[in-house]
Amino acid sequence: MVTISNTTLPPEYFWSGRTLDTITGVDKTREILFSISIVLCIALVWLSARPKLKVPILLSDTIKSKKQRVHEYAFPNQVFGIDTKDGTKVVIPLSFLDNLKSHPHLSFKACIDNVSIDQPSAINTMLTLDQDMLLEYTLLGGPPEYVIHAIRGSLTPSLRKLDACGNIQFCSTSSWTCSARAFHGDIPSQNPEWLEVTTGYVVTVFDSIKALKKWPPYLRPIANRLLPYRAKIDHQWAKARKILAASLKQKASLGGKAINEPPSLFDHLTSEKSPASKESIDKQLIYQMTLVAVGTMSTFSTVVQCIYDLAGFPDFIAGLREEALSCPRDEDGLFDKDSLNSLKKLDSFIKESLRLSSGDLTTFHRAATADLTLPDGTFIPKGTKIETNTCAIHADNTKFENATSFDGLRFYKYRQKPAQEHKHTLVAVTPNDLAFGFGKHACPGRYFSQIVIKIFLAEFLINYDVKCLPGQSRPKNLEFEAMVDPDPEAKVMLKSINTHS
Structure with missing residues (x-):
């Protein structure tokens, strides 16, 4: 036997090749494991002591379609939760929106960004908000507040000047460049490489989100390495970086002055x-x-949905075309802001298309950045995500007559009533019209988006007839979780027309 510091060790330790350093290392490892165990125990006790979310829970796997959300899971006056792979999402009734629309502890940005709640570092990762856009994989998150302020305060006031940027010889180019002009500038909007990179990124992002959301969150880091999308995103960002570097260099050469007139968001x-x-x-x-x-993505989706609705409900085409042909133009014969404001029937048609084929089955997406209590007394723990069941609201016969039927002039008729002229426009947001969201986080780019959509559809109506394939009706939408997309594989029939002869 050997004695070390009053500790007697059997000879087997030395015959097995173990040394004093090894013994010391084992003790240190045990200390570390013991410390980690203590921290985890404290975290679990802390978590178990916190008030819990107590609402009826539905399993997302049992909700297969928009129809089920509308008819089986509407719960118009009740708070309930939907259990998803990314955690429980709390669905609130419409009556809560006015009360919560400006709540200081409800954040839209936190819903989609990789934002951790301010908690002790030992349990920080256990309370990370789930990300609908999977920012850590797609690099797509919500823009900072000052970007939103730039859209509202700088881009939106310039829209009258930007209208002419959207006027094109319809289908004379394969790429729609109006958004690129407004966001980046004249030169990039004519650069095929920039258009290819940015539009490619849009497709890759949403393909990546759909692929990764099929995996549980703890396996997504592994899945991300196996799927091809991250490599594509890295390549697209590398190419975009070179083009943006050239734009920054050009801006510097001008002494910081705007490159474009009117100025782009860049x-x-x-x-x-x-x-x-x-x-x-x-x-x-x-x-x-x-x-x-x-x-x-949202603008493109809306345009395609409208074309599908024109094909599916052709009785509206003649009136919309006549309106587009007779609306006022500027001295160069181009659409301007006054032209677009006069397209009230088209405005109504687009709004109705969004009502029944909005890009999201739910809106008013928020994350609680602090514990809070809903108007009915329901406790919402910090980190909980909430939303409202938009598709059920838009299909509610108490709010819209024959709510599930498409009426392209529905909102045009509403605007003919006294004091209703501005309440039912495409960009108006009310508790009953949630396609652009609601409250202070309503889509800040909707004013620009409506310009692109209206100009495109007005030119489309002037130049083309459209109808469904023989024996077919309007193409059905595709649904993934709460997202709704037009079917990219669907086909409709187009015929060029000459309305100017």
């Missing part, structure tokens, strides 16, 4: 009003790619 975000980001290629890259993904 000009505003690289001006003296944005000192923290005006020369940062990393920040400008995030802004541009996020704006392209969010703005382009």
Whole structure:
């Protein structure tokens, strides 16, 4: 036997090749494991002591379609939860929206960004908000507040000047460049490489989200390495970085003056009003790619849904075409803001299309950044996500006559009533019209988006007839979780017409 510091060790330790260092290392490992166990125990006790979310819970796997959400799971006056792979989402009734629309502890940005709740670091990762856009994999998140302020305060007031940017010889080019012009500028909007990179990124992001959400969150880091999308995103961002670097260099050569007239959003975000980001290629890259993904996808989806509705409900085409042909134009014969404001029937048609084929089955997406209590007394723990069941609201016969039937002039008729002229426009947001969201986080880009959509559809109506294939009706939408997309594989029939002869 050998004695070390009053500790007697059997000879087997030395015959097995174990040394004093090994013994000491084992003790240290045990201390570390013991410390981790203590921290975890404290975290579990802390978590178990916190008030719990107590609402009726539905399993997302049992909700297969919009129809079920509308007819079986509407619960118009009750708070309930939907259990998803990303945690429980609390669905609130419509009556709560006015009370919660400006709540200081409900954040839209936290719903989609990789934002951790401010908790002790030992349990921080256990309370991370789930991300609908999977930011850590797609790099797509919500733009910072000052980007939203730039859209509202700088881009939106410039829309009258930007109207002419959307006028094109219809279908003379394969790419729609109006959004690129508004977001980045004249030169990038004519650069095929920029258009290819940004539109490609849009497709890759949403393909990536759909693929990764099939995996439980703890397996997504592994799945992300096996799927091809991250490599595509890295390649697209690398190419976009080079183009943005050229734009920043051009801006510097002009002494910081705007490159474009009217200024693009890039000009505003690289001006003296944005000192923290005006020369940062990393920040400008995030802004541009996020704006392209969010703005382009929703606008494109709405345009396609409207074309499908024109094909499915052709009785509206003649009246819409006549309105587009007779609306006022500027001195160059182009659409301007006054032209678009006069397209009240088209405005109504687009709004009705959004009512029945909105890009989301739910809206008013928020995450609780602190514990709070709903108007009915329901406790919402910090980190909980809430939403409202938009598709059920839009299909409610107490709010819309024959709510499940398509009426392209529904909102046009509403606007003919006294004091209703501005209440039912495409960009208006009310508790009954939630396609653009509600409250202070309602879509800030909807004013620009409506310009692109209206010009495109007005030109489409003037130049084309459209109808469904023989024996077929309007193409059905595709649904993934709460997202709704037009079927990209669907076909409709187009015929070129000459309305000017």
